[in-house]
Amino acid sequence: MNYTDFKKMVNLSRQAICREVLAANRETIRVKNENTVIKNLEKIFNATLKISNKKGFQAMTLRDLSRETGLSMGALYSYFSSKEELLEMLQHQRRTITLRILEQYIETEKDATARLRVAIQIHLYLSEAMQPWFYFSYMEAKNLTRKERAKAIASERYTEKIFEDIFRQGQIEGVFVQRDHRMSASVIKAMLQDWYLKRRKYTERNISVDHYAQFVLAFVGSYYHHK
Amino acid sequence: MNYTDFKKMVNLSRQAICREVLAANRETIRVKNENTVIKNLEKIFNATLKISNKKGFQAMTLRDLSRETGLSMGALYSYFSSKEELLEMLQHQRRTITLRILEQYIETEKDATARLRVAIQIHLYLSEAMQPWFYFSYMEAKNLTRKERAKAIASERYTEKIFEDIFRQGQIEGVFVQRDHRMSASVIKAMLQDWYLKRRKYTERNISVDHYAQFVLAFVGSYYHHK
DNA sequence: GTCTATACACAGATAGAC
DNA sequence: GTCTATCTGTGTATAGAC
Numbered sequence: 001m002n003y004t005d006f007k008k009m010v011n012l013s014r015q016a017i018c019r020e021v022l023a024a025n026r027e028t029i030r031v032k033n034e035n036t037v038i039k040n041l042e043k044i045f046n047a048t049l050k051i052s053n054k055k056g057f058q059a060m061t062l063r064d065l066s067r068e069t070g071l072s073m074g075a076l077y078s079y080f081s082s083k084e085e086l087l088e089m090l091q092h093q094r095r096t097i098t099l100r101i102l103e104q105y106i107e108t109e110k111d112a113t114a115r116l117r118v119a120i121q122i123h124l125y126l127s128e129a130m131q132p133w134f135y136f137s138y139m140e141a142k143n144l145t146r147k148e149r150a151k152a153i154a155s156e157r158y159t160e161k162i163f164e165d166i167f168r169q170g171q172i173e174g175v176f177v178q179r180d181h182r183m184s185a186s187v188i189k190a191m192l193q194d195w196y197l198k199r200r201k202y203t204e205r206n207i208s209v210d211h212y213a214q215f216v217l218a219f220v221g222s223y224y225h226h227k
Numbered sequence: 228m229n230y231t232d233f234k235k236m237v238n239l240s241r242q243a244i245c246r247e248v249l250a251a252n253r254e255t256i257r258v259k260n261e262n263t264v265i266k267n268l269e270k271i272f273n274a275t276l277k278i279s280n281k282k283g284f285q286a287m288t289l290r291d292l293s294r295e296t297g298l299s300m301g302a303l304y305s306y307f308s309s310k311e312e313l314l315e316m317l318q319h320q321r322r323t324i325t326l327r328i329l330e331q332y333i334e335t336e337k338d339a340t341a342r343l344r345v346a347i348q349i350h351l352y353l354s355e356a357m358q359p360w361f362y363f364s365y366m367e368a369k370n371l372t373r374k375e376r377a378k379a380i381a382s383e384r385y386t387e388k389i390f391e392d393i394f395r396q397g398q399i400e401g402v403f404v405q406r407d408h409r410m411s412a413s414v415i416k417a418m419l420q421d422w423y424l425k426r427r428k429y430t431e432r433n434i435s436v437d438h439y440a441q442f443v444l445a446f447v448g449s450y451y452h453h454k
Numbered sequence: 455g456t457c458t459a460t461a462c463a464c465a466g467a468t469a470g471a472c
Numbered sequence: 473g474t475c476t477a478t479c480t481g482t483g484t485a486t487a488g489a490c
Contacts, residue, residue, distance in 0.1 A: 222449050289483080
């Protein structure tokens, strides 16, 4: 599987994402017509990610958002009850999708070597397909409330543990050597995050997501097969 | 050399840093008495880093800063002429110190293997000694003006190139195998940055900076000596 | 050098017309 | 559903007393 295949298999269109958000927030969204909601949520999310990823969520004013979406301030408040709620919607949605897709794909492979490959690939593919969401999640995590931030950290820890478990499994299988698996998982996460945090750099250098995935896999592989 | 040695050799005390900042900004700082300036700059920087690293520079108000430093708003403006200038002072100082120390130490070693070790160590030691500065630099880079942001990117690129050059040199020496050195440099940077971006995580896990340095070196080493 | 008091712009949020 | 108009709090920055 490569990135093109992934995109065909998984529907991560803006519309599909908005539909999920609508389902999760039916109470707080005051507008009834579903098509209207989807259409405007799409505008709101695109604009929020665009502006926030340029100058920060805090620095984005609702007047900025109003201008970019073409909706009035009044209209915006039909879709969320506070600026903070808008932040939480984006954060929550990003986490939910990541978790679902990651688990779904890793489940399809059974042995450690294949799982490691898939885990690295899918994580990168996801963050490629939803780059603005991932960047936003990372950079704006500190603006979350105590409770929401705890969820974000738990989610981070969870995906890290996926890698840790794969290494442990591989050692039992005898295909990976003994290492500090938790440390390995930690630095791998750092490499995976770099992909969406420094997106512009990799674009400039013409590095595709598949190339990056292959590189990371080879890098980690050499550490885990070495001697 | 370990981190303890490094700290003894390099004076990165808050006072020493403030003295450098003063020298670089003598025109814009209206207060004449040098001791007063040092004392208050120290308060201002500590407070700015503390508050900004918790909730973001944009979200930190000058009233927050006034409360935390114990200085009035009026007094604060004797040390910088705008909030933006305060941001630039911090960014500029962090870059200047990094560059100087990094070059100084790498220069002491001549062969690639030793240089790689030193480059990784010193980068980590620096970011350990000045963690709030590094975290701040990374997270608030987007708030910089066009021109200042360009400098930040150039500085990033420069330190990345240091690693690239070491790998290339090592390949010529015959101690490192052929790899995509630029990609390697890129992911190493990601690992080094993780140290100060996720500082809390590593503290909780009782990972020392020396242990982290050793891990990264072994990780990269296995890739570059493999086969 | 540092303070208090204040100017003035603009932020988030809501009410009520259409 | 969406708009315009407006409320109220708070932001950066400065003036002038001490």
